[in-house]
Amino acid sequence: xxxxxxSTAVGLVAFALASTTLAANLTPEExxxxxxxxxxxxxxxxxxxxxxxxxxxxxxxxxxxANAIAGIANSGMGALYGPGTDKDIGNVKTYVKxxxxxxxxxxxxxxxxxxxxxxxxxxxxxxxxxxxxNTAFGNLGQACKACHDKxxxxx
Amino acid sequence: xxxxxxSTAVGLVAFALASTTLAANLTPEExxxxxxxxxxxxxxxxxxxxxxxxxxxxxxxxxxxANAIAGIANSGMGALYGPGTDKDIGNVKTYVKxxxxxxxxxxxxxxxxxxxxxxxxxxxxxxxxxxxxNTAFGNLGQACKACHDKxxxxx
Numbered sequence: 001x002x003x004x005x006x007s008t009a010v011g012l013v014a015f016a017l018a019s020t021t022l023a024a025n026l027t028p029e030e031x032x033x034x035x036x037x038x039x040x041x042x043x044x045x046x047x048x049x050x051x052x053x054x055x056x057x058x059x060x061x062x063x064x065x066a067n068a069i070a071g072i073a074n075s076g077m078g079a080l081y082g083p084g085t086d087k088d089i090g091n092v093k094t095y096v097k098x099x100x101x102x103x104x105x106x107x108x109x110x111x112x113x114x115x116x117x118x119x120x121x122x123x124x125x126x127x128x129x130x131x132x133x134n135t136a137f138g139n140l141g142q143a144c145k146a147c148h149d150k151x152x153x154x155x
Numbered sequence: 156x157x158x159x160x161x162s163t164a165v166g167l168v169a170f171a172l173a174s175t176t177l178a179a180n181l182t183p184e185e186x187x188x189x190x191x192x193x194x195x196x197x198x199x200x201x202x203x204x205x206x207x208x209x210x211x212x213x214x215x216x217x218x219x220x221a222n223a224i225a226g227i228a229n230s231g232m233g234a235l236y237g238p239g240t241d242k243d244i245g246n247v248k249t250y251v252k253x254x255x256x257x258x259x260x261x262x263x264x265x266x267x268x269x270x271x272x273x274x275x276x277x278x279x280x281x282x283x284x285x286x287x288x289n290t291a292f293g294n295l296g297q298a299c300k301a302c303h304d305k306x307x308x309x310x
Contacts, residue, residue, distance in 0.1 A: 025206070026199065034199045037192035044181065044189045045230060051180070064229050071226025074219050075200060 028084035029092045035080035038072045045069050046144075049125075049137055059128035066118075066125035069140075073118035078111065100151040110147045117143035183239035184247045190235035193227045200224050201299075204280075204292055214283035221273075221280035224295075228273035233266065255306040265302045272298035 026034060045065035052062045086101045088094060100107055117140040124136040181189060200220035207217045241256045243249060255262055272295040279291040 025202075034195060037195040037199075040189060040192040041196055041227060041230075044192075044235075047180075048231075061231065064231055068226040068230035071223040072196060075196075075223035076203075076216065076219055080199075 026080070026082075028082065029089045031080040031082050031085045032089065032092050032094050035077055035085075038075070038077055038080075042069045042072050046137075046141070049121075049133070053130060053134055053137060057130045059125075062133060063122070063125040063128070066122040070118045070122040073115050095153045097151050097153050103151075107147075107151070110143075110150075113146065114140075114143040181235070181237075183237065184244045186235040186237050186240045187244065187247050187249050190232055190240075193230070193232055193235070197224045197227050201292075201296070204276075204288070208285060208289055208292060212285045214280075217288060218277070218280040218283070221277040225273045225277040228270050250308045252306050252308050258306075262302075262306070265298075265305075268301065269295075269298040 045068045048065045049062050052058055052065075081096070081101070085094065086096065086098060117136070121133075121136045121140045124132045127133075200223045203220045204217050207213055207220075236251070236256070240249065241251065241253060272291075276288075276291045276295045279287045282288075
């Protein structure tokens with residue numbers, strides 16, 4: 001059980017450490033908007049990697065996209081899920097299910113797995129080998145999907 | 156003149172290379188929203204670095220924030236300024252002045268300077284010395300402001 005417990009602890013530190021400094025005085029609305037901005041920007045970069053894998057492969061583009069994803073993934077996004085961000089606030093809608101906030105240990109595991117997959121993607125992308133990138137990209141997509149399937153409401 | 160010309164050429168490559176792959180088939184609306192997402196997420200991370208410099212300094216938080224900014228800055232955001240993104244599209248508003256699209260050489264220089272300042276910020280942040288980070292942060296802020304002052308309309 002040791003490795004699992006250790007991994008969970010890392011996940012909780014990586015994801016749930018919502019210190020005042022990390023939140024940097026964002027309102028709940030701003031926290032929702034900022035986390036959505038992060039996922040949106042990662043989504044664009046996932047799309048670019050896919051386009052490279054499906055078409056002409058440009059190693060520099062893929063590596064830049066992977067670094068953007070890893071940089072965002074490692075930026076402490078857990079701080080953007082503070083109190084009051086579990087439901088819509090006026091026109092600011094959230095697509096996070098309430099279950100997310102009730103299962104922070106599971107969320108921490110999923111977040112750790114996602115961060116590891118993003119870091120692996122960046123490392124593999126720097127190597128410039130499309131076949132290896134394809135595998136790392138598949139793993140990263142699965143790590144995204146693990147959270148979407150459980151905790152993202154349909155739009 | 157050589158260094159200036161060389162720098163301009165790099166700027167144009169870094170910023171204006173809007174290939175189909177980089178755009179990854181985003182609509183003009185999506186391009187506007189995605190570039191705003193990138194700036195918004197960088198803004199949050201700038202705020203975190205400032206909060207660390209003004210309060211208790213956590214080197215890991217600052218480095219993570221700087222890596223997120225550099226990753227986004229290097230991701231080829233020039234592709235998000237494609238045809239049709241120079242004005243509002245329905246409810247999707249842009250705050251980029253028309254002059255931006257008429258001065259791409261100048262924009263390229265500003266973008267190159269911004270990327271260099273973001274990369275320097277990430278490198279200095281990894282060193283963990285608040286005084287050096289304070290200087291790098293000031294330079295990065297000036298590099299952001301250079302574009303805002305010239306090409307960002309008031310909200």
